[in-house]
Amino acid sequence: MRTLPLPLVFFLLFLLFTLTGMAAEDAALEEIAERFFPLFIEGKDTLQTFEMSDTIRSFVQGATYKDSIKQFHQMFGGIGELKKKETIQHNTNNRSVELFYSGKTNSFQAGVSFSEKQIVGVWFNPWTDEQTYGGTPIQLETPTGTLYGTLLEPENATKPVPVALFLAGSGPTDRNGNQLPTLHTDSYRLLAEALQKGGIASVRFDKRGIGASAAAGKDESKFRFEHFVDDAVLWIERLSQENKYSKIIVLGHSEGSLIGMLACAQSKKADGFISLCGAGRPVDELIREQMKGQPQFVKDSLFPILDELKKGNTVEKVPEALLPLVRPSVQPYMISWMKYDPQAEIKKLTVPVMIVQGTTDIQVSDTEKLAEANPQAKKVIVKNMNHTLKTSATTTAPSQQPYYTDPKYPIHEDLVPCLVEFIGGIK
Numbered sequence: 001m002r003t004l005p006l007p008l009v010f011f012l013l014f015l016l017f018t019l020t021g022m023a024a025e026d027a028a029l030e031e032i033a034e035r036f037f038p039l040f041i042e043g044k045d046t047l048q049t050f051e052m053s054d055t056i057r058s059f060v061q062g063a064t065y066k067d068s069i070k071q072f073h074q075m076f077g078g079i080g081e082l083k084k085k086e087t088i089q090h091n092t093n094n095r096s097v098e099l100f101y102s103g104k105t106n107s108f109q110a111g112v113s114f115s116e117k118q119i120v121g122v123w124f125n126p127w128t129d130e131q132t133y134g135g136t137p138i139q140l141e142t143p144t145g146t147l148y149g150t151l152l153e154p155e156n157a158t159k160p161v162p163v164a165l166f167l168a169g170s171g172p173t174d175r176n177g178n179q180l181p182t183l184h185t186d187s188y189r190l191l192a193e194a195l196q197k198g199g200i201a202s203v204r205f206d207k208r209g210i211g212a213s214a215a216a217g218k219d220e221s222k223f224r225f226e227h228f229v230d231d232a233v234l235w236i237e238r239l240s241q242e243n244k245y246s247k248i249i250v251l252g253h254s255e256g257s258l259i260g261m262l263a264c265a266q267s268k269k270a271d272g273f274i275s276l277c278g279a280g281r282p283v284d285e286l287i288r289e290q291m292k293g294q295p296q297f298v299k300d301s302l303f304p305i306l307d308e309l310k311k312g313n314t315v316e317k318v319p320e321a322l323l324p325l326v327r328p329s330v331q332p333y334m335i336s337w338m339k340y341d342p343q344a345e346i347k348k349l350t351v352p353v354m355i356v357q358g359t360t361d362i363q364v365s366d367t368e369k370l371a372e373a374n375p376q377a378k379k380v381i382v383k384n385m386n387h388t389l390k391t392s393a394t395t396t397a398p399s400q401q402p403y404y405t406d407p408k409y410p411i412h413e414d415l416v417p418c419l420v421e422f423i424g425g426i427k
Helices: 006-042 045-049 054-059 063-076 187-197 211-217 225-240 255-266 283-290 296-310 320-326 328-338 342-347 367-373 397-405 415-425
Strands: 082-089 094-101 108-115 118-126 136-142 145-152 161-167 201-205 245-253 272-276 353-358 378-382
Touching: 006 045, 006 063, 006 082, 006 094, 006 108, 006 118, 054 118, 063 118, 136 201, 136 225, 145 187, 145 211, 161 187, 161 225, 161 255, 161 415, 187 201, 187 415, 201 225, 225 245, 225 255, 225 328, 245 255, 245 415, 255 272, 255 342, 272 415, 283 296, 283 328, 296 320, 296 328, 320 328, 342 367, 353 367, 353 415, 367 378, 378 415
Parallel strands: 161 201, 161 245, 245 272, 272 353, 353 378
Antiparallel strands: 082 094, 094 108, 108 118, 136 145, 145 201
16 A cells, blocks of 8 residues: 655645635634624624724724715615625735625625734625526626626426517616616516516626626726627627527617617617617707706706717816716717617618607607607507606606615506517517
């Protein structure tokens, strides 16, 4: 029987003891993080019993800390259930424990950073928990990174089914139709679940630069409208390779409507297109329309900037109040978006088209413009449906605010039947 050389035996024993020690240290830090984070969110005085850096100790004693707790509850509603945990070693002395919770209204990822056993950092971010939202994870490789999404399919399907590709609206809207913490509708998730019951599969995904797909678009200044169109075309191609889908329907909401038009025109594998609350004018015209109710000084500052962007020119000096809309880093994207006219693009489509609009949508109301541009399209007007696809009998911004911030409201009951009928009728 051969024996190992003594140096090798000593090395293996050293490695074993080292790994065992590291595992024990990880377990100890995880136990601390699991106790610390809930107390941190609840604002408990017992936080002071933990070993914290001076920076963290000062933070939890200041006013900003209370604002962070308020923001957390707006975004996630509460802690919820701990789904999993991971420990990441940065170097010999520094580790981070990442905790993944279901949340009360939205799942989230929390992090507690340690220098040895001292807490030196705390953070939290949205996290898509597929078990919480249901469905199967699906991803798409692009030239600049991976896009992550959720696939929902009808249960116990015995034959190929239609699949709808969701294209989200403007801004940092995620796969569920949210821009946390300010916009929280879950509209896309609710719609996907309703279509699933109607025998239709769906794919909804985080756009590049958003949510789980953040790494695919880190530099906002390099974004162009065409990038989102290219992504949609790649998703169509990806789905067309699956024999389990009988047809591919592109469903674009708001800004996603124009993206969907361009994608359907480029791809030969889309079988139908649905414009859901989509604009019928170039975006600069739409912005001017939406700004009608703003003070004159706001319009006097914004409209000249829009004029320059329309010409293809960027503007360096932007009033601070307008930075969220036309900050210099987003202007190249705005320029690329403005050159497209939805009426001209929908006119080019040869696949079956459906145009859906709600009567209480206070953001977009261009149904007739799109319908006139494509007379063959099926036009559906949903009474008392607003831009978030929820039921609202009123058209004032304050009265509609709850539908933009509380996901408890269901999708309008008349929306899904008309979508299922249209998709089912496509040959």
